[in-house]
Amino acid sequence: MIECPYCHHNNMEGALVCVECGLSLWGNLQDELPTRELPDEASELSAKSGWGTATFLERNQIILHIRDASEPLTIAPGTEVLIGRRDTSSGIVPDLDLTNYGALEKGVSRVHAALRRGDDVLSLVDLDSANGTFINGQRLASNQPRLVRDGDEIRLGKLVMHIYFK
Amino acid sequence: MELADYYGILGVLPSASNEDIRLTYRQAARLFHPDVNRAPGASALFRDINTAYEVLSSPASRADYDRLACDLGLDTPNIHMDVVYSRRHLKPLDEPQMVYALLRVRSLQDIGLVTDAPLNICLVIDRSTSMQGSRMHHVKAAAHRLIDELHEDDIVSVVSFSDNAEVLIPAQCAEDQRGMKSVISTLRAAGATAMYSGLQDGIAQVRRRLNTNYVNHVVLITDGRTYGDEKACLNLAAEAREQGIGISGLGIGDDWNDRFLDNLAKQTGGSSAYISTPQSVSSFLQKRIRSLATAFAERSSLIIAPAPNTNLESAIRTAPDPMSMDTSIQPCPLGSLDGQVGLAVVIQFHVTTGSDAVNGEIPIGRVDLTAEVLGQSRRIERVARMLTVEISPTPPPEDPPIELLDVLGKLSLYQLQDRAREALDGGDYVEATRKLEYLATRLFESGEQQLGNAALSEAQRVAHTHLLSEEGAKELKYGTRALLPPLGDKDD
Numbered sequence: 001m002i003e004c005p006y007c008h009h010n011n012m013e014g015a016l017v018c019v020e021c022g023l024s025l026w027g028n029l030q031d032e033l034p035t036r037e038l039p040d041e042a043s044e045l046s047a048k049s050g051w052g053t054a055t056f057l058e059r060n061q062i063i064l065h066i067r068d069a070s071e072p073l074t075i076a077p078g079t080e081v082l083i084g085r086r087d088t089s090s091g092i093v094p095d096l097d098l099t100n101y102g103a104l105e106k107g108v109s110r111v112h113a114a115l116r117r118g119d120d121v122l123s124l125v126d127l128d129s130a131n132g133t134f135i136n137g138q139r140l141a142s143n144q145p146r147l148v149r150d151g152d153e154i155r156l157g158k159l160v161m162h163i164y165f166k
Numbered sequence: 167m168e169l170a171d172y173y174g175i176l177g178v179l180p181s182a183s184n185e186d187i188r189l190t191y192r193q194a195a196r197l198f199h200p201d202v203n204r205a206p207g208a209s210a211l212f213r214d215i216n217t218a219y220e221v222l223s224s225p226a227s228r229a230d231y232d233r234l235a236c237d238l239g240l241d242t243p244n245i246h247m248d249v250v251y252s253r254r255h256l257k258p259l260d261e262p263q264m265v266y267a268l269l270r271v272r273s274l275q276d277i278g279l280v281t282d283a284p285l286n287i288c289l290v291i292d293r294s295t296s297m298q299g300s301r302m303h304h305v306k307a308a309a310h311r312l313i314d315e316l317h318e319d320d321i322v323s324v325v326s327f328s329d330n331a332e333v334l335i336p337a338q339c340a341e342d343q344r345g346m347k348s349v350i351s352t353l354r355a356a357g358a359t360a361m362y363s364g365l366q367d368g369i370a371q372v373r374r375r376l377n378t379n380y381v382n383h384v385v386l387i388t389d390g391r392t393y394g395d396e397k398a399c400l401n402l403a404a405e406a407r408e409q410g411i412g413i414s415g416l417g418i419g420d421d422w423n424d425r426f427l428d429n430l431a432k433q434t435g436g437s438s439a440y441i442s443t444p445q446s447v448s449s450f451l452q453k454r455i456r457s458l459a460t461a462f463a464e465r466s467s468l469i470i471a472p473a474p475n476t477n478l479e480s481a482i483r484t485a486p487d488p489m490s491m492d493t494s495i496q497p498c499p500l501g502s503l504d505g506q507v508g509l510a511v512v513i514q515f516h517v518t519t520g521s522d523a524v525n526g527e528i529p530i531g532r533v534d535l536t537a538e539v540l541g542q543s544r545r546i547e548r549v550a551r552m553l554t555v556e557i558s559p560t561p562p563p564e565d566p567p568i569e570l571l572d573v574l575g576k577l578s579l580y581q582l583q584d585r586a587r588e589a590l591d592g593g594d595y596v597e598a599t600r601k602l603e604y605l606a607t608r609l610f611e612s613g614e615q616q617l618g619n620a621a622l623s624e625a626q627r628v629a630h631t632h633l634l635s636e637e638g639a640k641e642l643k644y645g646t647r648a649l650l651p652p653l654g655d656k657d658d
Contacts, residue, residue, distance in 0.1 A: 001261070007604070012516065014264035016252055016566055021604040022578040026566055067603070068626060102629065105596045158600065 005137045052150030056122040063164040081115040107131035107157030122148045131157035171548045172218035191219045207471040210496040244539045247271045247549045255561035258523040262516040268570045271509040273462040283461050283540050286321040286380040290368035292388035293326045298355040308448035309350045316340035323371035327364025328357030337371045361392035369406050381458045382411045389418040403433035410465050412436045420637040435501030437487030440644035461502035466537035469497045476530045479514040488647045523557045580646040595632040617645045
């Protein structure tokens with residue numbers, strides 16, 4: 001089996017292209033993770049090459065470009081931003097509610113992940129979500145915070161967004 | 167006189183001993199006999215192998231055959247076929263493994279010496295009400311230019327259809343070009359789209375002057391859908407194939423049924439194309455006709471016979487004019503072989519070796535291409551290739567050939583839009599949206615901004631309305647198809 005680094009579809013041994021998402025499995029398996037950019041204005045905005053900065057200062061804000069959303073979201077984070085989808089029956093209301101961005105269809109859990117402020121850094125932690133949290137295509141182990149950098153791609157289930165620091 | 171290349175079919179040299187012939191036949195039977203292999207390609211192939219063996223296994227009939235074959239000159243090949251594999255080594259595994267094979271067919275004739283093949287073509291023109299205005303104007307202009315470019319020994323006919331069909335120009339040599347053009351000028355748009363009768367008359371015109379040294383072809387130009395007679399049209403196309411007549415469809419604007427036109431062309435191995443603006447009718451028509459005229463062989467067909475341990479997953483012609491092949495029809499018609507562009511087919515096999523497989527070379531299938539080489543006498547030529555891989559528990563690292571990677575990368579875009587439409591047909595709009603989003607991402611990655619934007623806006627449309635726009639569906643389909651690289655040097 002070959003797991004596609006982009007959509008995690010299990011492809012047959014010998015496959016050169018992912019049958020699910022069309023990613024070329026050959027080149028991308030060779031040099032680990034490809035640099036992907038959001039196919040909208042965001043890619044022009046960032047114009048980054050390689051890794052973005054990991055420094056996230058007290059005064060910094062987060063800008064989230066959710067794929068297919070018309071407007072980017074600006075968030076001034078406290079110590080923790082809970083990300084998920086609203087559930088009226090259990091009364092869960094996350095800080096960042098993705099219900100309006102197709103969270104249900106895209107497999108976002110009610111309590112999916114959280115962004116946490118550290119000492120001049122920002123980290124993302126998966127909160128035991130059903131469909132996983134990914135940074136640049138790499139799946140996060142549950143409850144283990146990972147550093148987020150400017151321009152990173154974050155994926156919750158199948159919901160893709162890019163994060164920028166301002 | 168039709169004479170098949172029995173040595174080629176059996177896979178032995180003409181000098182082979184009777185014992186060699188018997189052993190080769192036994193080997194083939196182990197792979198392709200209906201008792202061990204139920205794939206449609208295998209049974210088609212085994213029928214041919216059986217016929218060949220019947221003739222060659224008896225010394226008397228073999229001697230007769232040798233004499234005839236010598237007279238007809240079957241010994242000088244005109245067609246060359248090579249195979250590029252994604253990999254030649256497989257590990258012994260219980261799970262199926264993917265092997266891609268790229269088939270490339272070229273002419274062995276010296277291109278400089280080949281003159282254009284004479285044409286026997288019929289233009290079947292839709293003159294329903296919707297063609298009124300600039301569409302009809304441009305189709306007429308295109309037909310005029312086409313007639314100007316025909317040689318005197320080409321045969322041309324023109325049929326128009328709306329509520330019923332009318333033969334404007336019966337099949338004749340393209341001598342009176344001025345007269346023909348003035349007849350075309352009288353075309354007026356009015357009425358509905360009754361494609362069947364138009365197609366029927368068009369095929370009848372080509373059949374009147376049917377000649378195996380000519381490229382016999384019907385070009386259908388339409389902007390609409392036909393109602394109720396699609397099935398009849400497809401049957402008509404299948405009959406045309408039996409008679410050696412090809413069909414191509416040119417669709418103008420956004421309303422026509424692209425899948426139907428594709429299916430129609432597929433019946434004969436022809437092609438279909440999407441023309442978004444009336445202005446481009448002329449260049450499309452010329453391109454189509456030019457590629458017909460550079461044909462060096464006609465009525466080609468391919469048998470793909472997987473070995474018993476192998477599944478034939480898909481086969482797609484990538485050049486000329488990409489077309490996904492219906493592998494349940496074997497042999498599969500592939501139309502004319504272009505002397506300049508050649509023919510390329512990408513085949514996906516799923517091979518199950520089993521974890522206890524013995525090291526060494528194993529067959530995964532066989533491909534047989536048959537075509538009629540255009541020339542002085544009619545000559546059916548057949549090229550066969552056995553496809554094999556090697557089993558090794560520690561395979562050496564191999565890089566897939568770059569030409570295969572290139573084709574597969576482009577092909578995956580076409581397949582993504584195809585799967586999005588399939589998902590939508592099944593009512594799974596979430597899946598369709600996802601596929602379109604993947605498609606957009608891949609398109610942007612490869613620098614196709616415009617198509618990427620189209621995919622993205624269709625993804626949004628599907629997410630909200632659960633429908634694709636007619637225009638967007640066609641743009642994506644024909645746009646991704648156009649990305650596929652031609653086999654040889656592009657001359658335009």
